[in-house]
Amino acid sequence: MTVSSPHPRTTRVRFITGMVCTRPGLYIFDRYADHSDQPSPASDEINITLRQGNVFPPVRSAGKSAWWKWDREI
DSSP states (O other), X not given: OOOXXXXXXXXXXXXXXXXXXXXXXXXXXXXXXXXXXXXXXXXXXXXXXXXXXXXXXXXXXXXXXXXXXXXXXX
16 A cells, blocks of 8 residues: 655655755754754744745754754644
């Protein structure tokens, strides 16, 4: 049996700063791209909402690139 995805163009679950969003929804900060864990992102940077075509942002309070994990559609 073949199961089709509601978003066939999107097979990733993690995205890095600078990538273009192909699946609109809520994304959660996963980790910094440089693998450091400090400083913590500001509270308003832990969850982000993106629309298709938006670019994944850096964590501005830290001035660092980040990995973002898809959480859910909104």
